[in-house]
Amino acid sequence: MIEPQDTPTDQAAPVAPDLDCAPDVVMPEVIHEGDTTIVNIGPSHPSTHGVCRVIVELDGEIVKHAEPVIGHLHRGIEKMAENRTYLQVVPLTDRLDYVGSMYANWAYCRAVERLAGIRVPERAEYIRVIVCELQRIASHMMAIGPAGADTGATSAFMYTFWQRELVVDLFESLCGARLTYNYVRPGGVSFDLPDGWIEKCREFVAQHPAAMLEIDRFLFGNVIFRARTKGIGVLDADDAVSWGASGPVARGSGVDWDLRRDDPYSVYPRFDFSIPVGSNGDVYDRTRVRLWEAIESCRIISQALDGLAEFEPGTIKADGMPRLLAPRPGDAYDHIESARGSLGVYLVSDGSVRPYRMKVRSPAFSNLALLPLVSEGYTLSDLVVILGSLDPVFGEVDR
């Protein structure tokens, strides 16, 4: 029998040390400094898309400076990973980007596979591509719909959420979970596709572009929505590159950079797809790039579903996977293009069964850093729209 060694049994439960003296709990009310007003938005505010606090300095309704205060969802996942085996870390990565859990699963697994020198069977790679492109659609639905909701068009949110619901249903029949999948595992994926899944997936892919075009017409074609988003939160390409922005935030500014094409990984080179790129770098372009990406994802999924037929069902795990991974000492980094941008995982192994250090290069973190830059000079109403267009997911920002 194995005795737990370090568990305190005869001690009182540990008490959280610094919680009641944290300076964050002081909420600034209206404080006038000269002609400006400091307004506190969040950490619990309908438009922060999570738990973000933004301290806004307002001149009338014009934003002089917006300072995001993050860390409200910081769970120390990087520290927790140092205390778990390589396989036990996978569920932790689910909790990073909870709108797109598949990505963090995959990025982490790729880093582990690189570190341990595992070759993944091609069928598993195809399945990974399919689920991650589905995840891209689901995640973008959570960016386009709220862009409508932020501007007050709540119906757009329901329309996109309907599409996300269809994807989540597919995931549920695939792995039983709707939000945190724990599906992509080192060496492959956890389950093969169930019977009839491919047909259901094809049905979804067939109807999705039409639904997106409908949203394009009634949301992006709406005169008020255009007036609210065009020319708002402009980010120029040089700033986007310098600030490390990636994904739709960078592509909306005309930075034509997508890891699926520019640093191809997995089986992406076999597919024919295009990368939508915006030109103005405003909220409208950033959001619309996501819409077209969702349509492109449908193309990738149908090609991958076609390609899947070549491989024998069941070959979804690498051969000879040990129960307990103990890679040789060294470090490895791998990144994929998530719905928010380039998501990288840096792993250091000391030869033991646990990672010595895990670092997640989170695209949402880098993109959110742009908020003070892109929101300055716009109004308070624009601020929430701009924040939404950066599409931060705070599980990933705070880790």
Added chain:
Amino acid sequence: MSANDLALAAAVTVMVAGAAGTVLTSDVPRLVISLGTFLLGVAAAFLVMGSPLLAVSQVFVYVGGVLVLVLFALMMVRRSGNEKPKVATRHDIGGAVIALGVFVLIASVMAPVAADPTPVVTAPNDIGAALLGPSLVAFELVGVLLLAALLAVLVIVKGGEDS
């Protein structure tokens, strides 16, 4: 004492109470409520005196417009979150003298009219005819004055933005 007199007395009481509240309180929301009470009292007095159009215009322009703008302006200059906003002035006596002067001016103008307090019911049509007939020049002059005031405000606001 007729019912009309009673109603007028009630309206005047409301007016006086509102006016006293406006002068005596320095807490902004209460001050605004007092001023609103006073203005509604004036409207009631107009109504009793047989001029419903004036009464409704009083509510429309003064309570719904001017008072809201006053409160709006006071909210804009609200200083800090924790201290209660107060309105204080160092010109109590000067203000009282000016108010008294205005009162004497109005009273002397109104004295001949007020000699006969029987209410005369004025239909909206009569007011319209009077404004566009004999009083047209005065009416238009007031309009020009308001326009000038509006332009002055614009100039002041623009000047503030430039500096």
Added chain:
Amino acid sequence: MDITELREHLCGQYPDLCPLFSIEFGDGVLLVTSDRLHAAARDLKDLGFDRLGMVTAVDYGEEFELVYRLQSREMRAGIFVKTRVPRDEPTIDSVNDLWAAANWQEREVYDMFGIVFDGHPDLRRILLTDDWVGYPLRKDYENPTIIRRPDYL
């Protein structure tokens, strides 16, 4: 651009950086001393590495290893720059003047490891509260709320 071409390109442009270049797990790694980091970073930026992907650190006991991930859109290549700073005096030049992305990335490293970045415009804690004691990702960090997972394996 694959890794050998990148190596040739780098050696052609900056011969003094060439001996520091190695390949680990298919990634180009440039190992520099901490005083040369900023200069090397500037050279790499001139070479075309226009994006700073991440900055992080690893606690190796006596020393911290700082890891910079750079990417180039033009060359379609990525590279690591690694350097080491002593634990008792963890100070390094900030690269915030080269890539604005370093702003939050370096703040996070400061927050988690206590490494001070010279020349950083706004070096404050970012994820933890301002009055947090200690640097959690250091290996010797102790906190009563941390319960070690028992060693089943």
Added chain:
Amino acid sequence: MTFLWGLLWGLAAVMFIAGGAVIGVWWERKVSARIQMRLGPQQIGPAGVLQMVADVPKLLFKEDIVPDNADKPIFRYAPMAVFAPIAMSVAVIPFWAGWAPLDSTVGMVFYLAFPSIGVLGILLSAWASHNTLATIGGMRAAAQMVSYEVPRSLAVLSVIILAGSLQPTEVMEAWQWWWVPLTFVGFLVYFIASIAEMNRGPFDLPEAESELVAGYFSDYSGFRWAIFMMGEYGALISASLFGAAVFLGGYRWLPGVAGLAVFLVLAMVLITAVMWIKWTFPRLRQDQLMTFCWTVLTPLAIVQVVVAGVVALWL
């Protein structure tokens, strides 16, 4: 006696507005659900019509929270100051030939004047909440409602000019069917400005839930919150009834009870149109809202007044 009748009619107006608001909430939930591919309330009663019976006690029994820092007496009674003027404005609406609850000779101005007091209640509640977001919402409400009163009043003025009377019942008697095409622009201006007056989407900036959480009533809960909602739905019902009467002819289309039915159906159509607009359009920004008021609506309303004045010369 008159006083007693007034009291009775006042009570009736309040009950009318409150009942209308409750039905309006159910109707809005159904309409918005259809727009958003949902079903809306359906569990309680047929098509969920008894949902409101469940909702009202819920709101009544909720804890009445008054924030510590709030200016308590004003915080408590400001909702009434929002609701009362709106309930009062219903009094002058002509429901029947020659009959309105309060048949005033200056009813048209009365109708425009009293809802404008409601702004005061909004400002006071925003002030008393002592909350940053509420303050911003209150300031937006003041700017917006004072501005939109101008085109709204001008639009109503065109009908007043045509009818040559300020008494709603007289206006209705003078009403001719060809006024509908003649004052159509005025009606549109009135309709849009009314949406702005009642703070509904796409002009709901004072309460913009994605920016200011709920604006001036962020801190309200339970029944005081419900009074704000009642005020909003009351304004919606009252504005639709008034517009259906003086612009669209109300009961004049058909004689007798059928006329009343036509009037109510017209008002219902306007109410549904307002809901449709709210659930379809995004929200305007503050500067766009003001620009729209002063550069589009007000000139249109002035043109309408001129047209009505020229036509009135031949009448």
